[in-house]
Amino acid sequence: MTTPSPLAAIQPSHSDISILATRFSNMLNPDNRSGYSGWIVDKTQLLAFATALHEELGYDYLSSVTAVDYLPQAQIEVVYHAYKTTGGPGIVFKVQVPRAFEVEIPSLVSVYPGVELQEREAWDLFGVIFTGHPDLRRILMWEGFAGHPMRKDWHEPYFEEDTKPLKSRWPEGHPVMAESKNIYGDNIAYPVGFDPENKTFDPEKALYDALRKYSKDEIGLGTDRIIVNMGPQHPSTHGVFRIAVLLDGEKVINLKPVMGYLHRNHEKIGERNTFIMNMPYTDRLDYLSSMSNNFGYALAVEKLMNVKPPERAEYLRVIMAEMTRISSHLMAIGALLNDLGAYFTPMLYSLEERELILDIFEAVAGSRMMCNYFRFGGVSRDLPEGTLQKIKDLSFERLPRKMDEIERFLSENEIIRSRGIGQGVLSAENAIRYSAAGPLLRASGIPYDIRRAEPYSIYDRFEFDVAVRQNGDIYDRLMVRFEEIRQSIRIIQQAIKKMPDGPVMAMKPVYQVRVPPGESYGRVEGPKGELGFYIISNGKPNPWRYHVRAPSFINLTAFGPMCIGQKVADVVAVLGSIDIVLGEVDR
Amino acid sequence: MNDMYGKGILKGLGVSLKRFVETYLDDLTWFGKRYRTDAGIAHRASKNARGIFTVQYPEEKIPVPEEFRFLPFLVYDEGPNGEKNLRCTSCGICAKVCPPQCIWIVRSTDPATGRPVPDPAEFMIDADICMNCGLCAEYCPFDAIKMDHDYELASGKRNVYNKERLSKSALYYESIRPLNAGRENAFRAAKVAAHAGFSE
Amino acid sequence: METNEPNTSDIQIPPEMQGQVALTSLDKIYNWGRSASVWPMMFGLACCAIEMICAAASRYDIARFGMEVMRPSPRQSDLMIVSGTVTKKMMPIIVRLYNQMPEPKYVLAMGACASGGGPFKEGYNVVSGVDKFVPVDVYIPGCPPTPQALLNGLMKIQEKIRGESIKGSRWYQKGADMAEIPVPWLGPDLIDPRKVPNIKSGEKV
Numbered sequence: 002m003t004t005p006s007p008l009a010a011i012q013p014s015h016s017d018i019s020i021l022a023t024r025f026s027n028m029l030n031p032d033n034r035s036g037y038s039g040w041i042v043d044k045t046q047l048l049a050f051a052t053a054l055h056e057e058l059g060y061d062y063l064s065s066v067t068a069v070d071y072l073p074q075a076q077i078e079v080v081y082h083a084y085k086t087t088g089g090p091g092i093v094f095k096v097q098v099p100r101a102f103e104v105e106i107p108s109l110v111s112v113y114p115g116v117e118l119q120e121r122e123a124w125d126l127f128g129v130i131f132t133g134h135p136d137l138r139r140i141l142m143w144e145g146f147a148g149h150p151m152r153k154d155w156h157e158p159y160f161e162e163d164t165k166p167l168k169s170r171w172p173e174g175h176p177v178m179a180e181s182k183n184i185y186g187d188n189i190a191y192p193v194g195f196d197p198e199n200k201t202f203d204p205e206k207a208l209y210d211a212l213r214k215y216s217k218d219e220i221g222l223g224t225d226r227i228i229v230n231m232g233p234q235h236p237s238t239h240g241v242f243r244i245a246v247l248l249d250g251e252k253v254i255n256l257k258p259v260m261g262y263l264h265r266n267h268e269k270i271g272e273r274n275t276f277i278m279n280m281p282y283t284d285r286l287d288y289l290s291s292m293s294n295n296f297g298y299a300l301a302v303e304k305l306m307n308v309k310p311p312e313r314a315e316y317l318r319v320i321m322a323e324m325t326r327i328s329s330h331l332m333a334i335g336a337l338l339n340d341l342g343a344y345f346t347p348m349l350y351s352l353e354e355r356e357l358i359l360d361i362f363e364a365v366a367g368s369r370m371m372c373n374y375f376r377f378g379g380v381s382r383d384l385p386e387g388t389l390q391k392i393k394d395l396s397f398e399r400l401p402r403k404m405d406e407i408e409r410f411l412s413e414n415e416i417i418r419s420r421g422i423g424q425g426v427l428s429a430e431n432a433i434r435y436s437a438a439g440p441l442l443r444a445s446g447i448p449y450d451i452r453r454a455e456p457y458s459i460y461d462r463f464e465f466d467v468a469v470r471q472n473g474d475i476y477d478r479l480m481v482r483f484e485e486i487r488q489s490i491r492i493i494q495q496a497i498k499k500m501p502d503g504p505v506m507a508m509k510p511v512y513q514v515r516v517p518p519g520e521s522y523g524r525v526e527g528p529k530g531e532l533g534f535y536i537i538s539n540g541k542p543n544p545w546r547y548h549v550r551a552p553s554f555i556n557l558t559a560f561g562p563m564c565i566g567q568k569v570a571d572v573v574a575v576l577g578s579i580d581i582v583l584g585e586v587d588r
Numbered sequence: 589m590n591d592m593y594g595k596g597i598l599k600g601l602g603v604s605l606k607r608f609v610e611t612y613l614d615d616l617t618w619f620g621k622r623y624r625t626d627a628g629i630a631h632r633a634s635k636n637a638r639g640i641f642t643v644q645y646p647e648e649k650i651p652v653p654e655e656f657r658f659l660p661f662l663v664y665d666e667g668p669n670g671e672k673n674l675r676c677t678s679c680g681i682c683a684k685v686c687p688p689q690c691i692w693i694v695r696s697t698d699p700a701t702g703r704p705v706p707d708p709a710e711f712m713i714d715a716d717i718c719m720n721c722g723l724c725a726e727y728c729p730f731d732a733i734k735m736d737h738d739y740e741l742a743s744g745k746r747n748v749y750n751k752e753r754l755s756k757s758a759l760y761y762e763s764i765r766p767l768n769a770g771r772e773n774a775f776r777a778a779k780v781a782a783h784a785g786f787s788e
Numbered sequence: 789m790e791t792n793e794p795n796t797s798d799i800q801i802p803p804e805m806q807g808q809v810a811l812t813s814l815d816k817i818y819n820w821g822r823s824a825s826v827w828p829m830m831f832g833l834a835c836c837a838i839e840m841i842c843a844a845a846s847r848y849d850i851a852r853f854g855m856e857v858m859r860p861s862p863r864q865s866d867l868m869i870v871s872g873t874v875t876k877k878m879m880p881i882i883v884r885l886y887n888q889m890p891e892p893k894y895v896l897a898m899g900a901c902a903s904g905g906g907p908f909k910e911g912y913n914v915v916s917g918v919d920k921f922v923p924v925d926v927y928i929p930g931c932p933p934t935p936q937a938l939l940n941g942l943m944k945i946q947e948k949i950r951g952e953s954i955k956g957s958r959w960y961q962k963g964a965d966m967a968e969i970p971v972p973w974l975g976p977d978l979i980d981p982r983k984v985p986n987i988k989s990g991e992k993v
Contacts, residue, residue, distance in 0.1 A: 142913065143877055147976035150912050157912035158977075167689050171680035172704070174692035176712040176748075179909065180916060184992045188876075188909070188916050189977050197975070197984045204974055233881060234831060236860035241833055241878055262878045263834055266911030273910075278687040281721035282907070288835035332838075346604070352845040353641050360633060364653040367735070370835065370932060373721050381726070385655065385767075394635040410603040413596030512685045512727045584834060641846045645939045658930060658937075688907035716904025716917070719931040742928045742941035744948075746904060746917075 020058065021092075025050060032095065036305070036519020036538075039093030044106060047096055051112045054083060054092070061433055062086050062449075063113040065522070065533055065550040066120060068127040072153040075100045079129060080535065081109075082522055082550075086433055086447055088454035093522070108133040115436025118558050126151035126268075136211045141261035141587060144204040147192050151269060158183055158190040164543045165273050212247050212257050226254060229569070233262045237340055237573060240583030244572065251568045256561045260554075260586050267588040271547035276302055276377070276514050279547065283534075284371040286549060287585040289332050292325040292362075293527040295375035300457055301523025301534040302377050305516050310507050314379035315459045316500040320392065321365075321374065322525070323489040323496075327400070328358045329528035330482045333580040337479060338411070340577035341420055347411060354403050357395060364388050377514055378507035389497070396493040404490070408483055421476030425563050425575035428473060435559040438552045439530025441579055444481045445473035451526040462499075463492050478578040513542055529553050529580060549588055553581035611639035624648055654765050657722040657735035659715050662754045663761050672755060675732035677706035682724035682733055690717035691724065713754060715747035731772050737764045815953045822866075822892070823949040826942075829865035829889070830858040833872025836899040836932045840871050843935035853942060862888040867945065870922075873901035873908055874915045876978040880971050886922050887968045891959040894945055895924045898938060903927040921969060921980070 021029070021040065028046035032039045042050050054060045060083040069078045076097050084091035098104045108131035109116050120131045121140040128149035131137060138144060148155050159179045161167050169177070180186045191197075209228055232243035241262035247255040267286065271279050283298045284291035296318060303309070310318070332355060335348030359369040365384055366372035374380055411417060427437065432445040442449055450467045452460040468484035470477040518540040524533035530552025537546040556579050564572050615622055622628040629648055632641055643650050664672040678695040696709035725735045736756070741747065762769040832840055843850050850856055859865045862885045874882060886895070897918055900906035905916030918924060925948060928941040954960060970981040979987070986992070 143974045145975055157910065159910045159916075161910075165687075165689060166684035170686075170689055170691060171683040171693045172678070172695040174683060174694050174712075175710070176692040176714075178714075184990070185980075185983060185986065186992075187920050187980075188905075188912070188914060191979075191987060192976050195976060195987070197979050197987045200973065200975070202975070233878065234860070234885060236830055240837065261913075262875060262881075263873065264875055264877065264913045265834075265873050265908045266913055270908065270911060274687060277685070277723070281687050281719055281723070285835055285907075288838060348841075349846045352842065353637075353847070356641075356842070356845075356847050357633070357635070357637075360653075363656060365655065367655040367657040367722055368720060369934065370838065371720065373723075382655070385653070391635075399635040406603055410600045414600050415594060415596050418596070510726070512681070512723070642849045642852075643847055644852065645848060645936050646943070649936065658934075688909065714904065715929040716900050716927070717906060717909055718900060718929070719907040739930065739934055739937040740940045741930070742926050742937065742944045744926055744944070746919075746927060747929045 025053070029094070036517060039095060041095050041097060044096050044098060047107050048109070048112065051109050055112050059085050060092060063109070063116055063436055064091065064531060065535065066116045066123065067535060067548045068123040068129050069537060069546045070127060070151065070153045077104050077127065077129060079106055079123065086449050090455055103128045103130055105130045105132055107131070110134055113436065114434050115555060115558050118554060125149070128152065138207050138211065141264040143261070144207050145202050157269070158188050163273070165275060165278065208245060208257065208259065212245055212255055231572070237577070239336065239576065239581055242581070242583055242586070246569065246572065248569065253564050253567055253569060253572060256564050256572065258557050258560055263583045263587040265588065267549065268547055272544060275542045276516055276544065277512055280375065281371065281373045284373055285584055286551070286588065287527065287529060287582045288370060289582055290325045290329040290528045291370055291372045292321045292374060293525060293532060295372065296322050297523055297525040297527070297532045297534050299375040299377055300525060301521050301536050302516060304521040304523055305519055305536065305538055306377060306514070308378045308507055310379040311504050312501050313503040314505045316496050317380050317384070317505065318375065318458060319460065320493055320496050323492050324358050324361065326489045326528045327486050328355045330486050331355045334479065334482055337577040340573050341417065350407055350410065354400065357399070361388060361391055376506065376510070379505045383505050393497055396490050396497065400490050404483070404486055412480065412483070418476060420574060421474060421479065423474055424567065424571050425475045425578060426473050427559055427563050431559065431562065432473065435562070436555050437559050438556060439528070440478055440481045440485065441530065441556050441559065443468060444470050444477040446471045451524060451531055457525060463495050465492050475574055475578040524550070527552060529582065529585065530556060551585040551588060553585045557581065557586065607639065614639040652737050654767060656737055657720055658739050659718060659720065659736050659741070660713060660724055660733050661736045661756045662711065662733055662751065663731065663758050664755050665758050674707065674755060675730050676708050676711065677730055678708040679729070681727055681729065685723050685727050687721060687723065688717050688719055690714045708751065711751040711754065713749050715749055734761055734765070818954060819950045819952060823946040825854040826867050826945065827857045827859055827865045828855055828867045828869050829862055830860045831868055831870065833870070833874065833878070834901065836871035839932045839935055839938060840869060840898065843938050848935040848939060850939065850942070855942065863890060865889060866892065867894045867896060869896045869898050870902040870918045871898040873906060874918045875913045876915055877913065877974065879915055879921060879978060880973060882918065883921050883969050883971045892957070895922055896941060896945060897924045897927045898941065899933055900929055900931045903929060906931060915978070921972065
């Protein structure tokens with residue numbers, strides 16, 4: 002059986018291609034670079050093309066927007082991936098502009114409101130100004146930061162070489178601490194002529210001004226409106242995340258999330274690393290579900306390398322990915338109950354089951370959370386003795402029984418029902434417009450699950466249902482997670498029965514992988530939603546561009562609209578039900 | 589809701605009460621050997637664990653599985669006079685494959701001829717950068733650097749380890765990873781035998 | 789294993805009073821009380837925070853050490869467990885929280901990122917170790933350290949507390965030793981007010 006070429010994975014259906022080629026021939030050209038696919042759109046026709054794509058062809062879900070800096074060709078390119086919520090492969094289209102310090106491109110917020118945060122990120126990291134964007138401020142770095150960090154000619158203070166491995170480590174690797182090479186003894190550099198005593202700029206002013214611009218009219222008594230900052234250090238378990246709310250008494254008028262407190266430069270470090278070195282770094286993205294992140298990255302690079310793992314490795318990958326989904330949902334259920342006020346007891350119950358799953362990860366991959374288990378062409382090692390029996394015990398006996406107990410414990414509780422039913426509602430059309438993904442989308446009534454819509458790996462061989470609920474409130478998101486855990490247990494049971502024996506790697510383990518030039522977008526259905534990796538390789542050992550489409554980051558676009566009109570206490574519960582992980586939001 | 593308001597909360601409280609009772613029932617069935625024994629610790633990590641789940645560190649420690657990886661260490665074989673022959677040849681593959689580049693190796697040179705000698709003069713790992721990924725151990729062709737099991741490393745100073753601190757004997761390696769060590773020794777013995785058979 | 793008995797003096801106690809009277813020195817009982825009820829500040833930044841939550845959960849209970857009261861407010865806590873990567877955007881907030889903690893206060897750098905920058909040391913938004921701004925008492929390596937390693941580190945903090953003495957401790961000296969750490973602010977890059985003379989003169993720190 003021939004392996005499908007990487008291009009076939011992202012080609013839309015035949016009728017769509019013919020419509021695009023004929024109707025829009027004046028505004029777009031096919032992308033003919035070797036290894037690339039998709040369409041290049043003229044900058045002036047971008048809005049018209051996007052509107053036509055949305056209204057006429059039915060591509061209503063814009064999944065990912067990112068920018069690429071092509072320094073040798075003196076171009077900046079912005080890449081868009083659009084999909085249909087009825088399923089199937091998607092369309093890639095790009096806009097190219099000549100490279101300058103700050104370039105301008107029309108914004109797509111009026112057609113697809115879900116691109117709002119992603120366009121702000123492209124402005125912050127690349128210097129692309131999106132004309133027409135309602136609130137273009139920096140999102141991951143702070144206002145006043147010098148430069149746009151992801152540009153190829155912007156070097157960080159500890160910069161040694163463009164790519165790893167670094168020559169200073171071997172053979173003359175005299176250990177030198179990086180701090181001693183910098184004049185301030187830390188990772189800091191200032192522009193020339195900077196006067197540190199001239200502190201006139203206030204970085205918070207732009208945020209508070211944007212917050213005060215809201216669209217509802219005032220009726221009734223003129224009351225005072227206060228701005229309250231919740232975070233970044235707060236008792237919830239979600240991490241360093243800050244919410245600025247504009248309040249009228251207890252009611253929320255406007256809400257803006259502020260992120261970037263855990264921005265760890267994953268993408269810049271990813272461009273310096275080789276392909277195999279990026280695998281442990283992907284563990285630290287959504288640190289509760291490391292096997293899923295590894296899966297997405299391995300799929301994206303395997304599409305470029307045109308390598309398929311052996312059968313046993315595919316089954317192992319599915320078993321590990323589904324166990325990760327169970328452990329992440331258990332943590333999400335515990336954290337949501339923690340936010341609702343049940344201080345720690347339901348979390349103790351769900352963490353107990355999670356500990357048993359982490360024991361299996363420790364026995365197989367070596368570490369409880371940062372598993373680093375997948376490799377290009379398979380998995381790194383086979384299951385040790387006795388682990389298969391432990392997985393069988395968990396999935397056939399203990400987990401179904403315990404999930405019944407936890408569900409009995411929580412789902413009819415009157416307090417959870419009254420705080421959850423009808424609060425924080427996200428309607429179905431809004432969920433698609435704001436590019437929501439994962440349980441957030443499915444609780445609002447849209448049955449879009451990548452394992453069904455565009456199956457990857459061997460998911461088309463298993464029988465499972467897609468968990469959907471209709472109302473889109475906090476209670477439904479909790480119930481969707483319970484249902485997904487049950488479906489994952491079902492998949493693991495089928496996979497254990499059918500797993501064959503055999504090798505677990507398709508090729509010999511090498512640390513210098515040869516990846517042919519091209520681009521690829523590999524996406525998996527992670528526990529939080531659609532996790533996508535966009536990789537551009539130019540034939541060298543290091544990727545040219547490495548971008549992560551993070552589901553938690555994009556789900557936060559819907560956070561503001563969901564909370565307007567609710568009380569302050571509900572804001573915390575809504576955030577808990579979206580279930581964000583800061584490692585992914587900030588990368 | 590046509591039944592009593594509050595029934596859901598009572599159901600939840602019933603679940604908690606069941607767990608509370610199970611702990612004491614479990615204590616009785618184990619006759620006091622539930623704590624501080626290996627069988628008791630293993631029971632609390634199995635699928636039949638019920639009641640209280642705590643493993644009381646530091647008196648009871650959960651045994652670490654073989655594949656567990658914490659910080660790396662260098663393996664040396666003991667010579668006849670007790671000298672430590674490091675297996676490392678300073679080929680540099682671990683330094684090249686380490687993702688955060690936390691390994692520094694100085695290859696020693698022969699002072700007479702100036703040619704490189706397969707032995708490290710200096711070998712340093714900055715444990716405050718190491719991400720415990722295990723790629724150095726996975727790609728070492730000489731079985732010279734392996735991942736340790738020791739996690740009790742808290743200290744009052746920064747953790748930068750030099751060659752002496754990192755060297756541990758091959759017997760220690762075999763005691764923590766018996767299956768891996770057995771497989772590697774068998775592989776090496778087969779290679780030696782094939783070599784010997786070849787040269788005859 | 790150290791004993792945690794409060795009775796540490798050589799004076800003999802008459803048998804009828806032995807269950808009721810203990811003779812000790814002020815240092816020992818003061819330190820015993822403090823070390824057996826350290827209240828950590830709930831300050832989870834990144835992945836290490838999940839291992840801290842697992843250490844507080846039922847399998848590796850830290851309530852056995854007296855530490856289950858994890859206060860989110862710095863005014864009510866003794867120990868700041870910096871768990872996770874410290875970024876430049878977050879650094880002013882960490883210093884402000886440290887200043888708000890009442891003395892005696894301790895800092896534990898959990899994980900590779902808080903000790904020395906970790907795998908993200910080369911990033912443009914990462915501070916290479918929280919000890920660039922805040923004095924650290926115990927460093928725990930690992931990425932992430934398992935909950936048992938964290939408990940080992942907490943036991944080292946307890947040992948350190950037990951070894952202190954009231955006369956020699958820096959909290960109770962006369963004079964302004966415990967000056968607050970000046971809060972850094974965000975300009976074109978993170979600016980540490982203690983290094984302003986170096987920035988202006990261009991000399992190496």
